[in-house]
Amino acid sequence: MNWPMSGLSADWARLVAESELSAPLPRRWAHSQGVARRAVEAAGIFGDRADLLVAAAVLHDVGYAPRLAATGFHPLDGARFLRDVHGADDRLVRLVANHSFALLEAEERGLREVLEAEFPLLEDQRLVDALVWCDMTTTPDGEATTAEARVAEIVGRYGADSVVGRFIRRASPEIFAAVERVEAALAGQPRWG
Structure with missing residues (x-):
């Protein structure tokens, strides 16, 4: 895949993610x-923050790599x-730590205070929303989907009563709102920041 970003080094991020996950x-x-x-x-609406978004997107699940799974909570790991x-x-690390409303899952796992203390939420809500949109509109196989279908897939895969199932059901209103904000911005192509 050709990655057109540079600066924060989306190429570096891709290499790290590939080496840990592929x-x-x-x-x-x-x-x-x-x-x-x-x-x-989505990069076109982020200006000089586009590289950061792409790097966070490719690295958001790197904590699933078996050799990195210290706590078993992939955003923290x-x-x-x-x-x-x-x-x-630091902005990249905080985006990865808090992607897709990870604080709610951290709470389910008894790790909220740890996550908040080590990796405070990034104040740039638009970037946070954009990463939610990227993650929650992509299937496990890398194809585009709707946020509603993605949430249903996650609940089905993990089970409604699992930690992940409880978290995703709690987070779904926020997920849908973030996705809606990003899709509205993409439709109008405003320049953020």
């Missing part, structure tokens, strides 16, 4: 590539890896 978790790698494609689609091993940009 062999042990090819489906997760396919999803991450699809999420990155969605970020490239991925963010710690990016911070501690790669010294990654």
Whole structure:
């Protein structure tokens, strides 16, 4: 895949994600590539923050890599890896740590205080929303989908009463609102920031 971004180095991010996910978790790698494609689609409305969005998109699930799974909570494991091993940009690390309303899942897992203390939410709500849109409109196989179909797929895959099922059901109103905001912005192509 050709990655047109530079600066924050979406190329570096792609290489890191690929090296951690492609062999042990090819489906997760396919999803991450699809999420990155969605970020490239949205890049035009982010100006100088486009590279950050693309890098966060391709790296958002790096914490699923088996060798990185210290806590079993992929946003926290991925963010710690990016911070501690790669010294990654703080904004990138915070986006990965908090992608797709991870604080709600962290709460379900008893890790909310840890996540909040180590990786405070990024104040740029538009970037946070955009990463939600990228992730929650991409299937596990990397194809575009609707947020409603994606939430239903997640509940079906994990089970409604699982930690992930409870989290995604709680987060779904916020997910749908974030996706709606991004889709409205994409339709009008306003320049944010």
